[in-house]
Amino acid sequence: MxxxxxxxxxxxxxxxxxxxxxxxxxxxxxxxxxGDTARIPYGTKPANTIRQxxxxxxxxxxxxxxxxxxxxxxxxxxAALGTLRSAWPDIPIVGMxxxxxxxxxxxxxxxxxxLATAGTFKSQRYADLxxxxxxxITLLEDPCIGLVEQIEAGELNTPATRQLLEAILLPMIRQQxxxxxxxxxxxxFVAPLLQDIIGPERTIINPAPAVARQLQRVLxxxxxxxxxxxxxxxxxxxxxxxxxxEALARHMIGPDFTVERLSI
Numbered sequence: 001m002x003x004x005x006x007x008x009x010x011x012x013x014x015x016x017x018x019x020x021x022x023x024x025x026x027x028x029x030x031x032x033x034x035g036d037t038a039r040i041p042y043g044t045k046p047a048n049t050i051r052q053x054x055x056x057x058x059x060x061x062x063x064x065x066x067x068x069x070x071x072x073x074x075x076x077x078x079a080a081l082g083t084l085r086s087a088w089p090d091i092p093i094v095g096m097x098x099x100x101x102x103x104x105x106x107x108x109x110x111x112x113x114x115l116a117t118a119g120t121f122k123s124q125r126y127a128d129l130x131x132x133x134x135x136x137i138t139l140l141e142d143p144c145i146g147l148v149e150q151i152e153a154g155e156l157n158t159p160a161t162r163q164l165l166e167a168i169l170l171p172m173i174r175q176q177x178x179x180x181x182x183x184x185x186x187x188x189f190v191a192p193l194l195q196d197i198i199g200p201e202r203t204i205i206n207p208a209p210a211v212a213r214q215l216q217r218v219l220x221x222x223x224x225x226x227x228x229x230x231x232x233x234x235x236x237x238x239x240x241x242x243x244x245x246e247a248l249a250r251h252m253i254g255p256d257f258t259v260e261r262l263s264i
Contacts, residue, residue: 002224005032005235006215007066009057011042012152012238013245014186015072016252018096019234021208022070023253025216028226030233031257032066037240038263041148043117043184047079050119054080055087060264067224068092070215072185074116078123092218097125098183099207101133106203107179111138113172116183118143140172144184151186154244156251157193165190169197179203189252237262 006022008015012035019031034057036042042050054076058069069091071077071084077095085093098120103112112134120126121141130139147168150161169180180198182188188206195204219225234257238245246259 001067003030003226004065004067005030006068006070007032007034007058007061007064008070008072009034009036009054009061009076010073010185011035011075012037012040012148012186013248013252014148014151014184014189016249017185017188017206018070018072018208018211020253021212022215025209025212026219026225028228028232030226031235032061032064033234033236034061034262034264035236035238035245036264037152037238037245039239040152041117042073042075043119043143043148045119047119047123050076050079051083054084056264058084058088062088062091068094068215068219070211071095072211074098074183074185075119078120078125092222092224094211094215094218096185096207096211097129099181099205099210100129100139102205102207102210103179103181104133104137106205107137109176109178110136111140111172111175111177113140113142113169113177113180114183115142115144115168115180115187117148120183138175140175140177142168142172144168144187147190148184148186151189154248156190161190162193162197165194165197169194173198173202177202179205181205182207189248232256234258236260239263
């Protein structure tokens with residue numbers, strides 16, 4: 001059923017950066033998005049807990065008609081992607097991973113700053129990426145404690161958020177980092193501020209467009225691309241209060257969606 005929606009989930013609003021990339025590349029695809037804002041952040045929770053959340057949310061999205069799933073959360077991808085694919089082998093499931101390879105390819109100084117969550121840094125998925133692609137590259141890691149909460153609160157360009165980012169980024173710059181990998185889907189919300197701090201001569205790598213391209217390949221392979229004439233109806237659900245969330249959603253993906261509160 002090619003005209004069914006693509007299910008997307010994240011711990012909060014961060015996955016909307018991936019939704020934006022999907023809309024840009026695949027404008028005919030309807031999206032069914034769930035942000036688990038009542039239980040954010042995921043990055044500090046045990047992997048088993050994240051795995052169970054991911055199973056419950058994916059089950060809901062599939063039962064609601066999703067033809068494919070995008071795990072638009074690095075922490076959930078690290079903890080649960082294999083489990084989800086085993087549970088639903090006939091459903092295409094696309095996940096996230098920190099863009100270590102593009103970062104290693106882009107750096108001129110050999111020093112890459114990786115902004116992610118503690119859960120991502122502790123994962124085997126991240127360890128495998130370092131082993132495969134970061135030989136000879138210095139990776140400077142920061143779990144960005146408090147940044148997800150700032151973004152969820154709508155503080156995208158406030159003095160407090162700038163101060164937090166400067167404390168993360170300036171030590172990396174002093175160690176010659178010239179490339180910065182956004183290893184959490186929330187972080188593109190503050191990319192303009194981040195770029196202002198690091199300067200135009202340094203590079204930010206956002207993995208969301210690559211995820212959209214991978215989704216396009218998978219849907220093409222399974223003959224699940226929506227018809228251009230089908231029309232889109234994006235539906236957004238959040239488990240926490242909607243106050244402020246709807247405005248952030250419009251900031252990232254535009255006005256064309258419905259939004260509701262939903263507990264899973």
